Amino acid sequence: MDTVTKRLIKEIKNIQNSPNEQIPELHPISDDDLLEWKAVILGQEDSYYKGGRFELAISVPKTYPIQPPKIRFVTKICHPNVHFKTGEICLDLLKTEWSPAWTLQSACMAICVLLTQPEPSSPLNCDAANLLRCGDELGYKSLIQMYVNMYAKQQ
């Protein structure tokens, strides 16, 4: 059995034993393919994404954990570092700053933190980033909340 499978099985057990409130769902999409995962993260209470429920699609490369997993948003989200159409996430932890000691759970945690702490200097969503850079907090907040209400409302 290859290393990636072993590692992912351990991670599944880990997630089952120590679930995270922020990440109500994190599991492989189907039992046959361990490399495609689905995750759901919740917007934190103190952020503008409060009440939002965002689905993530995780694609684990065969070289994991040496290479980082590919994570993108399935739910539409308005965030300076997330591409609005493709859901691509610009997060150094998922690219250059990845470390093999990280897990899928910790990667999802990093995304949760990214929601509260956007980095407008390297934007994928220029509109949102510009609002933030210009200091239009109110505009930024209402824009985000509109999209949360449109796409990510919790049922």
Added chain:
Amino acid sequence: MFDFDLTDIYDFPEEYGSFRDFDNLLRCPICKEFLNPTLILTSCQHYGCSYCMRKTITEMNICPMCRHSADATELQKVSLIDDIIKIYKNNRKIILELIEFKKKNNNNRINNVLDTKQDSKIDNHKSELDSKDINLSDDGDTTMATIALSDISSQVGTNEKNDTFLNDNIEQNSNGDFNSKSVSNNGNNDNDNNDNNNNNNNVDIIDNNQSGNSSHEFSSIQPSDDEFVQCPLCLQNIQVKRLNRHMDLNCPKESPLNDPSNNSLNFFMSSSKSDNDSAWKNKIFSNPIVKPKIKNKTQKLRSLAYNLLTESKLRKILKDLKIPSHGDKILMQKRHAEYVNIFNANCDLDHPKSHQRLVEELKRWEKINFETSSPFSKHNSFPKSFFSSRHNNGHNISANSSGSSQNDIDLEEINKEHQSYLQSHKSDFDYLIKQIKKREKKKDSSEDKETSDKNEPEDLIDLDIFYDEHSHISFNSSKEKPIKNNKSIKNKVVRKKQSDSDDEYYEGSKPSKKARSHKTNVKTPTKRYNTRSSHITLDINDDKQNSEDFSNMKRNEEISNNNSSSHNTIEVYEVLSSENESTEKNKEMNYDTKEHKNDTNNNDNNHIVEIKEVQNNSIDNIDITKKVKESNHNNEEIENKSVEPPIVLSDEDVIMGDKIEQKE
């Protein structure tokens, strides 16, 4: 079963958190398995498995934990941790069993206490106790007991458990036959008891009564000093010799609950009463003594500066290491880097694996990382049972898939691909073989005719299958009007549809075509032939440039050896029949050629070069052709007649085979 252990830190229950931590410390942060063998980075003191650390450092040049820059030379082995892990792994199961047993025991005890509570008259026990106290003290015989009782009652007034326990004892002794044994049940004060109590028979009665209430059977036989007994007050397990002192000190916690190792050990000692437990004892105390390390003196491999190495040098290095040396430079480079990792990690092991196993591992790695034809998910398929047992928190998951069966699946896949390929192209193979046979026959029958030339337009069609893009392009680019009849065009279309096999035809056709061209030159030195031959001569030059290409080399040899192969005279007819060409068809041909160009562009850049060269050098080529012609004239045609066809066939077969191999 899986070929690896599914243990993890969550095997330990939550209340034994320190065990989880301990377990976690001995695991690699990357693969999450027990460190095997441990390597530590001297710069930042972070550690991991040998392979994981080496892999991370070669890929990223950082420490996986703190992301500090790291180098493979900073890695150092820590055999102490390896020894600890070895022992821990052996005893992990025992520890888990002990914990489970302890848990069960605790549950039983709580239940018993609850039962006792219900039986006793909790409301009245205080007053009862007082009255008994007085009564007993009035009784001259039981002074010791009174002291003990009053002591205890003052101590345990707050402890409900102990209260009930005590109450129980007192009730049993309500007849005034009380003696100190009822309290300090298995105590060390035998003499005192005997002195103070004349009715020793009561000891048994009391013990029996107690055992009725409790699952822990206290035997009437006095335990030895070293054995563990349960303290009657706080229910802790305590050595007999320490019991008195323990009770004197108000039942201090002998084994703090946050120290599970201690707890379980005590527990183990207490449970050693039964015969089964002696087996555990043996297990725990018969730890395999760690043998002194014999240093593995195998020299570690160094990573290479791949940029400074040529492909052939690298290939030689791989060959010297006895690992597969196929593929291009990048593949070889990656393979070598991976092998260095595997090899060095293997060097760190106490019992290194054989070279063969390492090569197998390397091949598996390559298959996983560079194979695109079969989806990876197939390698990963798990029986549903694994996921259904997800919540069992169990490490006893059984499954059918294993490493070995995985290999079988791979082989099956390959076989399937082989067969499907052979089936889908069977007609082509048959056709080719048929053609070759036909040609041989024709050669025999029409040897004389060959020299005289012409006729047999059917053969032209047949041979067209060996035609290739080169010829079309050269015709087109040198502004000569290409000659094809309708049938040949049809043939080509058919060929294009078989997109995969197209290249093979192309490759396979080369030698025969060249040979044919020489023949052409010899036989018919007209201008038209010159253009045709100009392409071919160019082709030869091109071949010389690409001397690295194996097949080209082969072709070169063939050409130089068999400059004239007379059986190909048929080609002459084809070229000659160009006189019957029509301009309408020419248009069609142009279109056809363009498509071929696209194909060739995709497949091989050399083709583009050739096209250009044909355009530019057509004049020069005429000169070259003349030379070729001369040389051809010098050769004896008949001698080489029979040489060509088998070579063509074998060459094609080789290429076909290569293709199949690549697919694998």
